[in-house]
Amino acid sequence: MGKILVKDKSIVVPGEVVAEGRDFIVGPGVRREGNQIVASRIGLIHFEGRLVRLIALSGRYIPRKDDVIIGKIKEILVSGWLVDTESAYPAMLNIRDAVSEYVAKGSDLAKYFDINDYVVCKIINVTPQMLVDVTTKGPGLKKLVGGRIIKVNPNKVPRVIGKKGSMLGMIKQATECNIIVGQNGVIWIKSSDPKMELIAVKAIKKVEEESHVPGLTEKIHTFLEKETNKKIKLQVG
Amino acid sequence: MNKMNNLESETKKHVIDLLGKGMRLDGRKPLEYRKPLKVSYGVSVNAEGSARVQIGETVVFAGVKLAIEQPYPDTPDEGLLMVGAELLPLANPKFEMGPPSIEAIELARVVDRGIRESGFIDMKKLCIEPGEKAWSVMIDICPINDAGNLFDASALAAFAALKNAVFPAVVDGKIDYGTKTNKKLPLTDANPVSVTVFKIGDYFIVDPTTEEEELYDARLTVASMGDGRLCALQKGGDVALSADEISRMVNIGIQYGKELRKLVVK
Amino acid sequence: MVFKRPDGRAYDEIRPIKAEVGVVGRADGSAMFQIGKTVAYAAVYGPRSLYPKFLQNPKKGLLRCYYTMLPFSSKGERVKPGPSRRSAEIGLVTEKALTPAIDLTRYPNAVIDVFIELPQTDAGTRCAGITAAAMALADAGIVMYDLVSSVAVGYVNGNLIADLIYDEEAYPGEVADIPTAYMPRYDRFSLLQMDGRISSDQLKKALELAKKVCLKIYDVQKKALKRKYQKYKLMEHMEG
Numbered sequence: 001m002g003k004i005l006v007k008d009k010s011i012v013v014p015g016e017v018v019a020e021g022r023d024f025i026v027g028p029g030v031r032r033e034g035n036q037i038v039a040s041r042i043g044l045i046h047f048e049g050r051l052v053r054l055i056a057l058s059g060r061y062i063p064r065k066d067d068v069i070i071g072k073i074k075e076i077l078v079s080g081w082l083v084d085t086e087s088a089y090p091a092m093l094n095i096r097d098a099v100s101e102y103v104a105k106g107s108d109l110a111k112y113f114d115i116n117d118y119v120v121c122k123i124i125n126v127t128p129q130m131l132v133d134v135t136t137k138g139p140g141l142k143k144l145v146g147g148r149i150i151k152v153n154p155n156k157v158p159r160v161i162g163k164k165g166s167m168l169g170m171i172k173q174a175t176e177c178n179i180i181v182g183q184n185g186v187i188w189i190k191s192s193d194p195k196m197e198l199i200a201v202k203a204i205k206k207v208e209e210e211s212h213v214p215g216l217t218e219k220i221h222t223f224l225e226k227e228t229n230k231k232i233k234l235q236v237g
Numbered sequence: 238m239n240k241m242n243n244l245e246s247e248t249k250k251h252v253i254d255l256l257g258k259g260m261r262l263d264g265r266k267p268l269e270y271r272k273p274l275k276v277s278y279g280v281s282v283n284a285e286g287s288a289r290v291q292i293g294e295t296v297v298f299a300g301v302k303l304a305i306e307q308p309y310p311d312t313p314d315e316g317l318l319m320v321g322a323e324l325l326p327l328a329n330p331k332f333e334m335g336p337p338s339i340e341a342i343e344l345a346r347v348v349d350r351g352i353r354e355s356g357f358i359d360m361k362k363l364c365i366e367p368g369e370k371a372w373s374v375m376i377d378i379c380p381i382n383d384a385g386n387l388f389d390a391s392a393l394a395a396f397a398a399l400k401n402a403v404f405p406a407v408v409d410g411k412i413d414y415g416t417k418t419n420k421k422l423p424l425t426d427a428n429p430v431s432v433t434v435f436k437i438g439d440y441f442i443v444d445p446t447t448e449e450e451e452l453y454d455a456r457l458t459v460a461s462m463g464d465g466r467l468c469a470l471q472k473g474g475d476v477a478l479s480a481d482e483i484s485r486m487v488n489i490g491i492q493y494g495k496e497l498r499k500l501v502v503k
Numbered sequence: 504m505v506f507k508r509p510d511g512r513a514y515d516e517i518r519p520i521k522a523e524v525g526v527v528g529r530a531d532g533s534a535m536f537q538i539g540k541t542v543a544y545a546a547v548y549g550p551r552s553l554y555p556k557f558l559q560n561p562k563k564g565l566l567r568c569y570y571t572m573l574p575f576s577s578k579g580e581r582v583k584p585g586p587s588r589r590s591a592e593i594g595l596v597t598e599k600a601l602t603p604a605i606d607l608t609r610y611p612n613a614v615i616d617v618f619i620e621l622p623q624t625d626a627g628t629r630c631a632g633i634t635a636a637a638m639a640l641a642d643a644g645i646v647m648y649d650l651v652s653s654v655a656v657g658y659v660n661g662n663l664i665a666d667l668i669y670d671e672e673a674y675p676g677e678v679a680d681i682p683t684a685y686m687p688r689y690d691r692f693s694l695l696q697m698d699g700r701i702s703s704d705q706l707k708k709a710l711e712l713a714k715k716v717c718l719k720i721y722d723v724q725k726k727a728l729k730r731k732y733q734k735y736k737l738m739e740h741m742e743g
Contacts, residue, residue: 011728011729011732011733011735013641013650013724013725013728013729014604014641014646014647014648014649014650015604015647015648015649015650015686015687015688016725017688038688040606040646040647040648041641041644041645041646041647042641042642042644042728042732043644043732044732044735056644057644057732057735058531058532058642058643058644059531059643059644059645060531060549060550060551060643060644062550062609087550088549088550088551088552088553088610088612088613088614089552089612089613090552116246116247118247128611129561129611129612130611130612130613145247146247146251147247147251148248148251148262149248155644194254194255194258194260195260198260198264201262202264211735212734212735213734280622280623281573281575281576281622281623282540282623283540283575283576283577283578283623283624283625284575284576284623285575287575287622294528294529298573298622300573300574300575300576300622301575302574302575302580302581304580304581321574321584323571323573323574323584325571325618325620326546326548326569326616326618327527327530327544327545327546327571327618327619327620328527328529328546329529330529330548330551330616334569334586335586336585337584375574375581377573377574377575377581377584379573379574379620379622381526381527381544381620382527382528382529382530383529384528384529414578414579414580415578
């Protein structure tokens with residue numbers, strides 16, 4: 001039988017032995033060395049039955065297949081565009097994954113996506129050498145116009161979205177802003193009212209900074225009601 | 238004439254739009270400094286003087302080292318002053334290791350002029366033996382975290398470090414760095430501070446964040462003294478300024494300079 | 504002849520140590536480590552894109568370390584800024600000290616840059632830098648096998664001591680300076696340098712002392728890392 005050596009949901013550092021025993025299943029962020037389960041990075045250790053995994057709290061984004069991210073066009077190439085993914089690995093957006101109409105050879109691709117344009121795109125493939133392909137064809141995927149971009153720690157994205165989208169939904173409802181959250185921590189906010197836009201930014205930054213606080217949803221709810229002077233429905237995931 | 242550049246980014250349009258409504262991206266007013274805004278001392282006990290300045294998340298260290306050297310031939314009865322800036326990648330990944338970039342050189346020279354031209358250090362009192370020996374004051378500015386506005390933070394840190402500095406003991410003509418005296422540097426009440434005023438579109442701001450620094454049109458660093466007079470100016474940026482704009486920016490610089498000065502001189 | 508340490512410490516006593524994680528806001532990870540009067544800041548940027556392309560390795564990421572003493576940091580004259588052979592070598596041994604602790608295969612074609620700066624020094628600088636860098640790497644969420652703890656041990660006139668200060672390094676007599684870096688989980692040394700004259704038996708004893716003392720530093724590193732992230736302990740379920 002296995003032995004758990006640290007408290008569930010405690011902070012562990014790389015190299016720390018969290019459990020002993022052959023029965024455990026190794027999840028992300030931990031590894032097995034002989035009879036021991038060891039943390040591979042700093043984070044919150046979590047035991048779920050026989051599964052041991054680590055909830056990462058820091059670290060730059062690493063592109064993953066099927067993630068929807070917000071990228072920035074870096075370069076225009078012959079066959080498409082190079083996209084900055086806010087990670088160590090830029091992505092390739094091929095013409096065929098971006099444009100439905102026929103594009104003649106040598107035509108100016110800038111009229112579809114220009115340098116410094118922000119795009120919502122989906123990662124369709126990541127090779128073992130971390131070559132990344134993205135597409136802008138699909139529901140919700142597009143070039144972003146207007147609005148502003150903020151960046152948050154990508155590990156906090158699930159918190160910003162909330163259970164079943166509840167946190168994000170509440171912020172959208174309160175500020176009446178258009179908000180798109182990329183899995184890479186890049187977030188787009190658009191509103192015709194700059195005051196509302198700023199409240200949305202502050203609310204998101206607050207979630208990022210206080211992601212550890214229990215009852216955060218209620219705290220943000222109170223914050224939003226106070227800032228917007230409106231009654232807002234408290235969304236429960 | 239200020240023409241709208243076709244390549245003007247969405248962000249810049251947005252920032253200008255917000256400024257038109259008296260707001261900035263982080264909710265500050267156009268002429269508002271970030272908090273915390275503080276000065277502390279003793280960043281390096283080995284330095285003859287040192288200070289740390291924090292403006293928002295920007296943190297800059299400055300240190301003063303003294304040495305005894307031969308005066309310059311054209312000023313045989315005066316001490317020497319040198320200001321250097323090390324913009325290292327630790328503070329901002331856009332800086333590179335290697336010889337000082339033009340940004341580092343400009344920063345150092347602008348801070349230098351603010352101090353030198355104000356006559357803040359009584360250079361004649363640094364003379365030990367005319368033509369032979371004089372004190373050399375070497376100020377080094379090292380940002381630890383660059384979140385925008387290194388110019389103002391650096392000038393303030395250099396000013397504070399000078400105020401904090403004391404002479405080391407001299408034994409048989411040689412400096413004993415291990416022993417500090419309590420004799421301060423010969424400083425006047427010029428008390429120079431720097432405020433850099435930025436122009437974005439038709440609006441003026443102070444204390445830009447990194448994001449704002451990436452899209453300004455022109456900037457004017459205004460170094461002023463305790464009596465309200467100017468002692469150094471430096472214009473930067475690609476866009477030209479009218480005399481009226483310069484006058485307005487200078488007034489902002491002198492006015493906010495008074496506030497920054499209070500952090501060092503109560 | 505028994506050597507009395509200038510600051511009165513016992514032979515195996517290190518100077519007071521202090522560590523803090525997350526001191527450079529812009530960086531992906533950062534830390535400050537202080538031992539006596541030596542203060543080191545480390546900032547980690549990465550994994551990030553690596554250029555020029557010929558430096559890229561499709562099998563694993565690259566680790567680069569840079570070491571700088573600030574001009575006003577040392578006990579004597581001003582240190583002229585700019586690269587020196589000494590700082591280049593320290594950058595290299597720092598990289599070698601940290602590499603075995605990092606799983607670079609997770610970051611093909613990318614680079615992890617570590618910048619170390621010291622605003623105040625009193626010997627033991629490369630060790631303080633490595634100790635700070637290890638915390639900064641962990642703070643940056645880098646996948647690591649272990650932390651790395653580093654301290655110098657040595658001999659003065661045949662007496663074994665831990666954590667030499669400047670006055671001991673410069674002591675008129677027989678001095679051996681032995682910087683080490685140690686990975687506590689794997690019981691391995693990743694940094695070993697020595698200058699001076701000692702026997703292999705003296706080296707053995709020095710390494711034993713180094714292990715003992717590095718574990719004290721490891722304890723402080725762990726505490727500093729946990730302190731920064733402590734607030735997450737009571738967190739609600741993070742996933743949506």
